[in-house]
Amino acid sequence: MVELTIDGKRVEAEEGRTILEVARQIGVEIPTLCWSEGISPYGACRLCMVEVEEGGRRRLVASCIYQVKDGLVVETATERxxxxxxxxMEMLLARxxxxxxxxxxxxELGVEATRLEERPPEEDEGCxxxxxxxxxxxxxxxxxxIGFAFRGSKRMVAPxxxxxxxxxxxxxxxxxxCPTGCIPFEDEGDKRIIWNREFEMQKCRVCGTYFAPVAQLVYISQKTGLPLDYLEVCPDCRK
Ligand code: FES
Known part of the structure; x- marks a missing residue:
């Protein structure tokens, strides 16, 4: 265990936890866009920046990837x-x-507009x-x-x-x-379309609703060994 201070509160935390996790545990809110429970943090959006002081030095760090340490002093809402x-936020708004x-x-962060040049609508995919x-x-x-493709201003996520x-x-x-909901995804009866690919949906063998792509159920069956005919019943009817 380590002992640190977050916004003046003394906290004990397990080694290896991040500032963000520990702050949220004690009810301190830090904004995030690129963080999600159960997925490894990457520190991409930089919205979760906080100020830390250790060894007499103050600096800004991304709280989602910075691990707690003994004696660390964290401030989550200073003017800086x-x-x-x-x-x-202005950079994200421009993008x-x-x-x-x-x-x-x-x-929410008090930014109404960006002073930076905005991307033209045809290039704004929301990513x-x-x-x-x-x-x-x-x-x-x-x-x-899916993965990242291209570099610089052309960088994008794509298959x-x-x-x-x-x-x-x-x-x-x-x-x-996706924190901005920018991945187009469409369910239309027996079809799902995502990443420009069409998937056949499975109809529940009990209630008859389409509930998951057949390809997903086959994959789960292969991974877990669960029989496909069990998976062809929707989660609601399996209860
Ligand atoms: S939540 Fe995006 S950098 Fe930490």
Whole structure:
């Protein structure tokens, strides 16, 4: 265990935990966009910046990746922290000016507009390049159906060769975790369309509702050994 201070409160925490995790445990809110429970943190959006003091030095760190230490003094809402978060928000707003999620977070942090040049609408896909979708696919689902492509201003998340991804099972985990909701995902009766690929949906053998892509159920069956006919019943009817 280590002992640290967060916003003046003394806290005991397990070694290896991050400042963000420990702060949330004691009810201190820190804004995040690229963090999600159960997915490895990456420190991409920089919204979770906090000020730390150790060994007489003060500096800004991303709380989602910075591990707690004995004697660490953390301040989560100093003027410097808020200024940096607002600056980050202006950058995100310039990148995704039409994203409702980004605009909402900006308003919450007191940013109404960006002073930076906004991306033209045709280039604004709403993606902040946080990579949460890529990590979720790899770590939660166990696949690598999508990844980062290109560099610099052309950097984007896409399936290999920007073609409908052959590895994808249509589970939609990437879309569920996306903090800006920018991964198009459509369920239409017996079809689901995601990443420009169409998936056949399974009809529940009891209630008849379409509930999951067949490819996802086959994948789960292969991974877990559960019989496919058990998986062809929707979670509600399995209870
Ligand atoms: S939540 Fe920490 S950098 Fe995005």
């Amino acid at each position: 922290v808020q200024r940096v978060r607002r600056m980050v 995704c000016p039409r994203s409702e999620a980004v605009r909402k977070m900006a308003r 902040i390049l946080c990579g949460l979708c890529v990590r979720a696919c790899r770590e939660v689902v166990g696949l690598n159906a 290999p060769f920007d073609e409908p991804p052959t590895l994808c099972i249509g589970c939609g985990t990437c879309a569920y975790v």
